[in-house]
Amino acid sequence: MTMLLAFDTATxxxxxxxxxxxxxxxERVSDRGMKHGEQLAPLIDEVLTEAGVTxxxxxxxxxxxxxxxxxxxxxxxxxxxxxxxxxxIPVYAVCTLDVLAVEHASSGAxxxxxxxxxxxxxxxxxxxxxxxxxxxxxxxxxxxPATLATxxxxxxxxxxxxxxxxxxxxxxxxxxxxxxARVVAEERAELLDPEPLYLRRPDAVEQRS
Numbered sequence: 001m002t003m004l005l006a007f008d009t010a011t012x013x014x015x016x017x018x019x020x021x022x023x024x025x026x027e028r029v030s031d032r033g034m035k036h037g038e039q040l041a042p043l044i045d046e047v048l049t050e051a052g053v054t055x056x057x058x059x060x061x062x063x064x065x066x067x068x069x070x071x072x073x074x075x076x077x078x079x080x081x082x083x084x085x086x087x088x089i090p091v092y093a094v095c096t097l098d099v100l101a102v103e104h105a106s107s108g109a110x111x112x113x114x115x116x117x118x119x120x121x122x123x124x125x126x127x128x129x130x131x132x133x134x135x136x137x138x139x140x141x142x143x144x145p146a147t148l149a150t151x152x153x154x155x156x157x158x159x160x161x162x163x164x165x166x167x168x169x170x171x172x173x174x175x176x177x178x179x180x181a182r183v184v185a186e187e188r189a190e191l192l193d194p195e196p197l198y199l200r201r202p203d204a205v206e207q208r209s
Contacts, residue, residue, distance in 0.1 A: 003053060004060045005044065005083070006181035009036045009076030010068030010096040011118065011157070016043040017177035018051050019062075019185050024178040026050040036075040058087055062184040064175060065093035066197040067126040067140050068118075073196040080194050091194045096175050097128045097140050097156070098189035103172050103179040104155045105134030113137065115150055117158025117166055125158035126199060134188070142199040 002021030007014065014030040026047040030039045048054060063080035066073045077093070084091035097116040104114065112132050117125040120142045127148045128139030141148075145158065145165035152168065159169030183189050 002059050002185070003057050004062055004181050004185055005047070005058050006062035006177045006184065007040060007044065007076055007080070008064030008096060008099070008175045008177055008180055009040060009072045010064045010066040011072070011174050013174060014039045014043055014076075015175060015177035015180075016040070016047050017181045018047045018053070019178075019181035020051070021185065024181055027176075027178045029177075036072045040075055040079055055083070055087060058083070058089055060089050060184070061091040062180050063091065063093050063194055064096040064099065064180055065192050065195065066096055067120070067142065067199045068096060068197075069121070070196075070198060073198070077194050077196055084194070092184045093192040093194040094180060094183055094189050095128075095136070095140060095192065095197060097126060098134075098136055099175045099180045099183055100155050100172060101128070101130040101136065102134040102183050102188050103176060104170065105130070105132065106179075107171075109170070112152070114153040114155060114170070115148075115166075116155045117145070117148070117162075118156045119158060119161055120199075125162065127158070136189075140197065140199060 004019040007016040017027040028043045145162035149165040153170045154166040159166040
């Protein structure tokens with residue numbers, strides 16, 4: 001029996017879900033932003049408890065690879081790799097923008113190409129473009145909204161933050177762990193090694209002596 005645990009820490013929130021091979025059977029989203037390290041483990045425990053399974057029942061891990069802030073991504077990816085190693089199960093990572101794109105494309109509302117833009121802070125966004133069925137065409141890149149401005153529909157928080165650059169905002173706003181699980185279970189996007197997609201250097205840099 002398949003039991004896929006999925007979680008994403010590429011945005012200010014933590015999202016966790018469990019997929020039993022048929023569909024998502026439990027899902028949680030954190031209610032406090034920027035507390036990834038404190039919230040991920042308890043949310044995993046809640047999801048497993050709701051589904052009536054233990055970590056030893058898991059058959060695979062899915063994790064959002066970003067792009068996103070260094071600290072949040074590190075929490076999710078280290079947890080995923082650790083669980084995979086301890087439980088001796090595979091770990092699959094997916095670009096977080098791809099997860100947003102597949103959810104949007106699956107809504108049936110999109111007839112043409114669209115983009116995904118998420119908050120990269122520093123008045124920048126992470127950005128990629130997609131076909132109507134959610135296949136990535138370009139990106140991901142990080143840049144200023146004015147440089148990436150487009151009139152096509154834009155999924156993600158970036159459109160709400162920068163309406164002048166992205167006037168056609170559509171949902172969803174943040175990545176769903178349930179959709180991350182579906183993407184991996186159905187192989188609806190490129191499956192990556194569990195390494196972070198930072199797109200820029202970490203803020204914390206070692207001091208040279």
